[in-house]
Amino acid sequence: MPIPSKKFDLSTTVTSNELIAKNHYLLRCSCPEIAASAGPGQFIHVLIPQGSGLLLRRPFTIYTVEGDQITMLYQLIGEGTHVLSRLKWGDPIQVLGPLGNTFDILPVPNPAIIVGGGAGIASLMLLATTLRRARVHTFGLVGSMNRRRLLSVEDLKTIGVETHIATDDGSVGHHGFVTELLTHLLDTHEMQSPIIYACGPDGMLHAVTKIGLDYHIPTQLAMENRMGCALGVCLGCVCKVQMPEGGFEYQRVCTEGPVFNAKDIVW
Amino acid sequence: MSKIHPSLEVNVAGIQMKNPVMTASGTFGYGSEYVDFVDLNQLGAVVVKGITSVPWAGNPMPRIFETPSGMLNAIGLQNVGVDGFINKKLPYLRNFNVPVIVNICGEQVEEYLEVTEKLDAADGVAAIELNISCPNLHCGGMSFGVDPKLTDELIKGVREKTALPLFVKLSPNVTDITVIARAAEGAGADGLSVINTALGMAINIHTRRPQLANVTGGLSGPAIKPIALRMVWQVYNAVNIPIIGMGGIMTGDDAIEFCIAGASAVAVGTANFINPRASLEVVEGIKTYLEHHKIRSLSELVGSLEVTEVK
Numbered sequence: 001m002p003i004p005s006k007k008f009d010l011s012t013t014v015t016s017n018e019l020i021a022k023n024h025y026l027l028r029c030s031c032p033e034i035a036a037s038a039g040p041g042q043f044i045h046v047l048i049p050q051g052s053g054l055l056l057r058r059p060f061t062i063y064t065v066e067g068d069q070i071t072m073l074y075q076l077i078g079e080g081t082h083v084l085s086r087l088k089w090g091d092p093i094q095v096l097g098p099l100g101n102t103f104d105i106l107p108v109p110n111p112a113i114i115v116g117g118g119a120g121i122a123s124l125m126l127l128a129t130t131l132r133r134a135r136v137h138t139f140g141l142v143g144s145m146n147r148r149r150l151l152s153v154e155d156l157k158t159i160g161v162e163t164h165i166a167t168d169d170g171s172v173g174h175h176g177f178v179t180e181l182l183t184h185l186l187d188t189h190e191m192q193s194p195i196i197y198a199c200g201p202d203g204m205l206h207a208v209t210k211i212g213l214d215y216h217i218p219t220q221l222a223m224e225n226r227m228g229c230a231l232g233v234c235l236g237c238v239c240k241v242q243m244p245e246g247g248f249e250y251q252r253v254c255t256e257g258p259v260f261n262a263k264d265i266v267w
Numbered sequence: 268m269s270k271i272h273p274s275l276e277v278n279v280a281g282i283q284m285k286n287p288v289m290t291a292s293g294t295f296g297y298g299s300e301y302v303d304f305v306d307l308n309q310l311g312a313v314v315v316k317g318i319t320s321v322p323w324a325g326n327p328m329p330r331i332f333e334t335p336s337g338m339l340n341a342i343g344l345q346n347v348g349v350d351g352f353i354n355k356k357l358p359y360l361r362n363f364n365v366p367v368i369v370n371i372c373g374e375q376v377e378e379y380l381e382v383t384e385k386l387d388a389a390d391g392v393a394a395i396e397l398n399i400s401c402p403n404l405h406c407g408g409m410s411f412g413v414d415p416k417l418t419d420e421l422i423k424g425v426r427e428k429t430a431l432p433l434f435v436k437l438s439p440n441v442t443d444i445t446v447i448a449r450a451a452e453g454a455g456a457d458g459l460s461v462i463n464t465a466l467g468m469a470i471n472i473h474t475r476r477p478q479l480a481n482v483t484g485g486l487s488g489p490a491i492k493p494i495a496l497r498m499v500w501q502v503y504n505a506v507n508i509p510i511i512g513m514g515g516i517m518t519g520d521d522a523i524e525f526c527i528a529g530a531s532a533v534a535v536g537t538a539n540f541i542n543p544r545a546s547l548e549v550v551e552g553i554k555t556y557l558e559h560h561k562i563r564s565l566s567e568l569v570g571s572l573e574v575t576e577v578k
Binding site (some may be wrong): 006007008009047053054055056057096225226227228229231232233234235236237238239240248249250 | 331
């Protein structure tokens with residue numbers, strides 16, 4: 001998981017900002033410098049526009065890169081995301097990035113298995129695009145509360161990801177957890193050198209970690225946390241990581257992460 | 268009339284600085300993290316993250332929480348330890364022409380002394396900032412800074428170990444900050460950093476749990492600026508050593524307020540999280556103000572608050 005390159009703090013404008021599923025928006029803005037070097041798993045730190053009364057920036061994963069533009073897929077959670085959801089074409093926005101490390105796609109997985117829970121799938125889209133561009137056979141397992149909140153399925157199918165859905169209420173796809181889709185997939189397919197990539201709620205990630213260990217499949221997780229600076233100085237966004245020599249260390253999701261080896265995370 | 272070119276240079280407790288703007292400890296890492304945004308050579312001084320005798324793991328999560336115009340933190344002084352700092356962080360900072368001030372902390376007096384001795388022997392340390400005000404430690408830290416007798420003993424001990432300029436960072440979590448300020452001055456402090464974070468808390472009403480794992484944390488950002496200004500003013504009127512003012516400084520105008528209240532220099536903290544170039548923009552803002560008001564030197568401004576006596 002190489003630590004990438006130069007970071008930029010760009011003053012730019014919103015190109016589009018649309019509701020794509022219940023409670024979820026996709027915001028697009030022009031960020032040539034960030035678009036040029038953004039890798040799968042990396043994120044941006046977005047300043048909430050002045051007048052909102054909010055102080056800290058908010059971190060969002062980079063969903064896609066389209067030429068000079070990047071997109072971010074976000075869920076309405078609190079005041080910050082509500083303010084963001086009201087931005088329109090031409091509104092100014094301040095974007096810091098690209099930040100954090102990237103998913104490791106070497107050695108090349110065969111197949112790659114992407115497991116996203118809720119808005120967690122957003123952290124895996126750029127990865128899926130990168131994998132498919134390299135013609136890697138990729139499964140996409142997408143979990144959602146219900147049909148109305150389902151994200152990214154069409155985007156994944158368009159780039160040739162073999163996609164399966166699980167919903168909590170059974171309104172579409174498998175009625176149950178996305179982790180059940182994962183065990184079913186592993187039980188029914190012969191796989192040469194699979195790698196699991198996951199992002200979602202803590203409970204789901206913990207379950208995916210256990211499955212990865214049970215089936216001896218390398219598993220990478222994109223972790224999320226509240227962030228202050230996103231530059232590695234405030235130490236606010238840490239997660240607990242097992243050290244090879246024993247004991248643990250609090251590592252920064254913004255700097256050592258957001259991607260961690262699942263087996264290293266202490267839950 | 269020709270435009271004046273004000274001097275931003277200041278000398279604080281023997282440290283010559285190009286301008287009065289420092290980075291507040293814990294908000295600028297060890298300097299290298301901001302390389303893409305800030306040329307360290309353009310800062311007055313770099314104050315690094317608090318250092319202890321051995322590496323500290325820090326507190327469990329969650330560690331930060333945003334509150335109106337501010338943020339709470341309870342990091343618990345996660346740091347690389349003094350040896351890690353000297354071997355891995357200090358060499359990078361030696362590449363720059365900027366004074367490096369090292370913030371130090373501990374649970375016991377002996378830890379402060381050990382760290383001081385090692386820093387005194389290291390190459391590239393301009394001064395020590397004694398943290399007697401960290402609110403997130405269960406012993407040590409702030410417990411020194413709220414007791415004038417402990418403050419006196421600790422500073423005298425550290426003073427014996429080094430000839431480096433010694434700043435003492437004061438806690439706002441006291442009844443009368445001037446009592447601690449005078450104790451620090453009397454024990455041999457060369458300057459005072461005013462203020463550290465204010466102790467606060469926030470609660471998730473749905474889970475009825477604290478927003479920070481540590482329950483309480485230190486409040487920083489614009490929310491505490493009026494408190495910080497008031498304390499700088501009080502301390503300025505109580506001691507004769509220079510003050511580094513800090514607490515919610517976001518702009519050059521904020522910094523000027525602190526100078527008028529009595530600060531000889533300022534530190535930018537939480538603003539670094541929001542705008543990575545905040546420290547340099549504060550330098551620019553100070554310069555603009557001095558030009559606009561035709562003030563040749565910042566020193567003319569320090570403690571220049573005009574108060575009308577109430578009769």
